[in-house]
Amino acid sequence: MVGLILLIVILVFIPADWLLKLSSRIYMRRNSQVSSVYQAEKLLFDLKMGKIQDQTPVQFKFYGELIQNLINLYKRNGELNLSSLDQLQTNLNSDYKFEKKRREINLSSKLQFLLTALFIWVFVLAVRYMVGEELPIWSYFIIGLLQVTGSLFFVFGNLLITKRVFGNSDDYLKSFVWFRNLYLSNLDMGQVIRESRILEIEAQKLPNEFSDLYTRVKMLIYEWKMSGENIHRELELYDSRMGYLREEQFEKLLKNVKLVQFLTLCLFFLPSYFVLILSLFSSFLIE
Numbered sequence: 570m571v572g573l574i575l576l577i578v579i580l581v582f583i584p585a586d587w588l589l590k591l592s593s594r595i596y597m598r599r600n601s602q603v604s605s606v607y608q609a610e611k612l613l614f615d616l617k618m619g620k621i622q623d624q625t626p627v628q629f630k631f632y633g634e635l636i637q638n639l640i641n642l643y644k645r646n647g648e649l650n651l652s653s654l655d656q657l658q659t660n661l662n663s664d665y666k667f668e669k670k671r672r673e674i675n676l677s678s679k680l681q682f683l684l685t686a687l688f689i690w691v692f693v694l695a696v697r698y699m700v701g702e703e704l705p706i707w708s709y710f711i712i713g714l715l716q717v718t719g720s721l722f723f724v725f726g727n728l729l730i731t732k733r734v735f736g737n738s739d740d741y742l743k744s745f746v747w748f749r750n751l752y753l754s755n756l757d758m759g760q761v762i763r764e765s766r767i768l769e770i771e772a773q774k775l776p777n778e779f780s781d782l783y784t785r786v787k788m789l790i791y792e793w794k795m796s797g798e799n800i801h802r803e804l805e806l807y808d809s810r811m812g813y814l815r816e817e818q819f820e821k822l823l824k825n826v827k828l829v830q831f832l833t834l835c836l837f838f839l840p841s842y843f844v845l846i847l848s849l850f851s852s853f854l855i856e
Contacts, residue, residue: 605629606672609665612636613658631743632661639750656808657746660815667819671826678723678830685838686716689845696849708848712841719837726829734822737774741783742811744770748790749804758794778814782807 608629627633639654689712697703748765762768768787772780786807793800 604672606665606668608633609661609668613661613665629661630664631739632657632664635743635746638747642750642754656812660742660746660812663812663815663819667823670823674823674826674830675727678833681830682716682720682723682833682838685834686841689716689842692845704845704848708844711844715837715841715844719833719841722837723829723833726833727826730822730825730829734776734818734825736776736779737771738776738779738815738818741770741775741779742815745786745808745811749808752804753801758797762790762794776818778817779811782810782814 608627609632612627612629612632636654636657639657693704693709693712744765744767748761748767751761751765756764767790770783772783775783789800789803789807792798
């Protein structure tokens with residue numbers, strides 16, 4: 570009973586603040602120069618301070634490459650206009666906040682799993698060496714199997730959810746922003762379409778919301794090719810719509826990550842504790 574109470578304390582009360590702060594500090598100390606959050610923060614800072622044209626942009630998702638392409642484009646056509654990067658900066662800021670939240674959830678989850686597993690194995694050792702009771706061999710195997718399987722379930726569950734929620738929407742976002750800036754540079758129509766590769770996106774791999782938006786963008790481009798009319802206003806509207814859909818993606822993914830965390834605890838780590846209790850009672854009954 571005491572063990573169950575301690576386990577509930579670990580699972581319910583500790584994760585809220587303490588796990589987030591502790592795991593974030595440990596991770597940032599060891600991975601501050603390579604984490605995606607650090608890269609996004611550095612790139613965002615350079616954009617805000619107007620330093621981006623003086624150095625090679627930090628690589629974060631597709632933003633670093635895209636910003637470098639924009640710098641080369643504007644340098645080729647004249648002085649770099651930093652105001653043209655405002656919308657991209659807004660998108661980058663949203664990605665940064667999202668990655669920061671996802672990192673916090675992932676780190677707290679992993680530390681939560683680790684503490685739960687550690688508690689169970691300390692309990693096993695206490696039973697063996699302090700009480701002098703040897704648990705059945707099958708209990709060690711099942712407890713270890715549940716914990717390892719649970720960890721893999723959490724990792725691969727996150728990967729699967731990320732792939733299903735985002736699809737290749739990053740490729741679409743990159744191509745759209747590049748197309749819009751090429752269009753504003755008054756380049757040849759064929760060159761704009763060819764360099765942006767906006768018509769080469771695999772629509773079937775896009776989430777439904779982005780797939781509908783992409784269809785409308787393609788129709789707009791075909792109309793532009795036929796009439797040659799100005800489409801700047803329409804591109805701005807689609808850009809805003811894309812930012813809204815992006816925010817919805819972030820919220821959806823974070824909710825699903827929390828769901829995977831909950832399922833991992835309920836289906837794997839809590840059952841490993843109950844296997845321990847069951848094996849303990851069975852060993853007493855055998856005696």
